[in-house]
Amino acid sequence: MDSHPAQQGGPSTHLTVAFYPPQWAAEMRGAALGRLDARLLHLHARTPPDTLGAVLHDSARLLGAHLTYRCAGRQVRASPWSDGGTLRGVPLELARHALMLPGTPRPQAPAALGRALLNWTNGTLLVVQAGQVREQLNLADELDRLPLPQWLEQGLDPHARVTLHAHRLHPGGQLEQWLGRPRRSGHP
Incomplete structure (x- = not known):
């Protein structure tokens, strides 16, 4: 896991969190984001797509929240009950x-x-x-x-x-x- 400080949650990284049921959404960064799920602090522009999808979908399920990650032209959405990010068949x-x-x-x-x-x-x-x-x-x-x-x-x-x-x-x-x-x- 790459954890270079310049890449963690930099100015171009945005994570929007909307807890279920989605009455409101908030953009979160840094310590507040880490208090939800510490793994989210390690996502950055060079996070491999498989890892990004797996972590976001797992975190959405664990938090019971809809997550939207935007960074460097990428946008990944995860919801608490989606089948996205499944790891079936993976070692x-x-x-x-x-x-x-x-x-x-x-x-x-x-x-x-x-x-x-x-x-x-x-x-x-x-x-x-x-x-x-x-x-x-x-x-x-x-x-x-x-x-x-x-x-x-x-x-x-x-x-x-x-x-x-x-x-x-x-x-x-x-x-x-x-x-x-x-x-x-x-x-x-």
Whole structure:
């Protein structure tokens, strides 16, 4: 991730935020933007299109806001319930890089992760099988939540090498990340 100060949120970078339902919109920069989602501070004119789209769409989902990014002739819009920025079929490490996910997720026992995710009102869940993202679920969307109990309670064949990567925003714009491996009920 390129974080050269001259490129971060420079004078030609504009990010408009309209929380849902969009009654009003505000252009945000610097510290105020970072308090929403710290990853947004690292977007700039040279951010690769895939990364820009993935971060904006993920941030829009996590914030429950419509985002419009404008910089150097580029304009990218993201809404909380769009399917844009999906990372299905992408290798996990590339998906983590595109989402600008820092550090290592905190490992969790499957039961603890399942209880936590069932209670999250927002967040992103990446279901990873054989090293590639199979599903990307928006935990604020009821339709995306429908298969969640299947992934958590029934799981997949233990030999299928499935992992769950979940992340959400804390107040102040910092990400919390968890990692777990689902398994079938009754399996050790």
